[in-house]
Amino acid sequence: MKNSMKIGVLTSGGDSPGMNAAIRAVVRACEYQGVKCVGIYRGFQGLIEADFKELNARSVKNIINRGGTFLKSARCNEFKNSEGRKKAYDNLTNENINALVVIGGDGTFKGATAFQKEFDFPIVGIPGTIDNDINGTDYTIGYDTALNTVVEAIDKIRDTANSHNRLFLVEVMGRDAGDIALNAGIGAGAEEILIPEQDMGLERLLESLDRSKKSGKTSSIVVVSEGDQIGKNIFELAENIEKNLKDYEVRVSVLGHIQRGGAPSCYDRVLASRLGVGAVDALLNGESNVMVGIVHNKVKLIPFAEAIKSSNQFDVSLVRVADIISI
DSSP: OOTTOEEEEEEOSSOOTTHHHHHHHHHHHHHHTTOEEEEETTHHHHHHTTOEEEEOGGGGTTOTTOOSOTTOOOOOSGGGSHHHHHHHHHHHHHTTOOEEEEEEOHHHHHHHHHHHHHHOOOEEEEEBOTTOOOTTOSOOBTHHHHHHHHHHHHHHHHHHHHHHTOEEEEEEOOTTOOHHHHHHHHHTTOSEEEBTTBOOOHHHHHHHHHHHHHTTOOOEEEEEETTOSTTSSHHHHHHHHHHHOTTOOEEEEEOGGGGGOSOOOHHHHHHHHHHHHHHHHHHHTTOOSEEEEEETTEEEEEEHHHHTTSOOOOOTHHHHHHHHHTO
């Protein structure tokens, strides 16, 4: 089985710090097991265009500390239809690739699920996204690094907020998941945190900020998840606050894509390494249509159907912690 196996690896969707570490682990696990490994450039687009390159242990040297993905990533509408997927299958067959490791988020896993169902092709996924919005794994690759990036940025913003007695609205990424906002907000000592899982509403936010001002706070930080209902237009929110609370001078900072870049944290490097090795082990053991995740610090296999059905479970207890320590 091993001698005839050839595993392809690709990254798809948004990049996240630690993807390179995961690729490195997949390639080196293949070599350790005596299995050939092929890098597929530009995700599913590279599958359709046969953008392949055989990799070995030396091909992935000095990348564990690099952010992004050296295999590149791309959105691919053509892979969403059966004709595009047939092209990808033919290219894999021609190259004698008989299994895939795909690194990405729920969109990546949905594409992999459709491909696996059509061609009964062995695929194992590794969750790589800063949003931490994949069901069945406690953490996704890149999430920890993004948190640290956000906290560092907010710490610097707070220096300016304190110097000028201002209120800063800081928008962070996360799509429809508030994990980055909630955890980074607690870590950076934010006065309020707006997340899509719990719609605070404008009135309650104004009341809270008014209480903060009356309690003697001269500056404030409000962390806003990009998917939050009242924070979807953060500049409009800033105008509403200034209109209703005359004592506040409001500034907006949108952190944007700096959250997706930078050297991965030690945690993300170790997580990526564990999941990369776990993905190769799973394929060699005959597993398919599953994601390799981390649950209670143990590597687990989660069916794609479960991984993509909903976001990771939200920790409501952290909201209470945030409320208590922000008074």
